[in-house]
């Protein structure tokens with residue numbers, strides 16, 4: 108009887124140890140899965156990288172400026188900038204730096220602050236909307252994903268007060 112009891116205790120101990128090992132294994136597996144999910148979450152990729160880094164941003168800004176020059180609602184504001192090629196190039200460089208610095212890239216913005224840059228332009232709501240439309244159109248042309256476009260739209264709107272009616 109004593110031996111039978113000992114055997115039962117031994118078997119139960121084996122069973123319990125086995126079960127807890129399996130549980131630990133399962134825990135490890137699910138931990139791995141959680142890590143994988145966190146690593147591949149889109150939010151982990153900076154907006155800067157989602158826009159294609161320095162090169163992507165440079166091409167996007169060139170296209171945005173060209174879209175503004177072609178857009179009859181706002182081109183009267185941008186066409187005069189071309190009369191001074193040095194100023195025009197500095198303006199484009201500043202917008203590239205602005206977008207890079209503001210999205211997680213390494214650039215340093217060397218232009219004016221937004222209200223100072225837009226003072227005297229008296230930009231209207233309609234002009235602001237036209238500019239945002241141009242930007243979203245260019246992002247689509249560059250195959251930027253919908254989530255990134257939404258993020259950009261949110262950021263642009265957050266700066267509306269710093270660029271219109273000044």
Ligand code: HEM
Nearest residue numbers: 181184198201202205218219224230234235238263266270
């Ligand atoms: C959220 C929207 C906007 C942002 C983030 C933005 C950003 C900028 C930046 C970074 C510059 C460069 C400043 C410098 O060179 O020191 C700039 C310049 C300029 N922006 Fe905007 N802008 C916006 C909307 C607009 C709109 C709606 C218009 C007019 C329709 C406009 C017209 C201009 C013009 C004409 C300049 C050149 C000013 C100059 O060099 O004298 N911007 N903008």
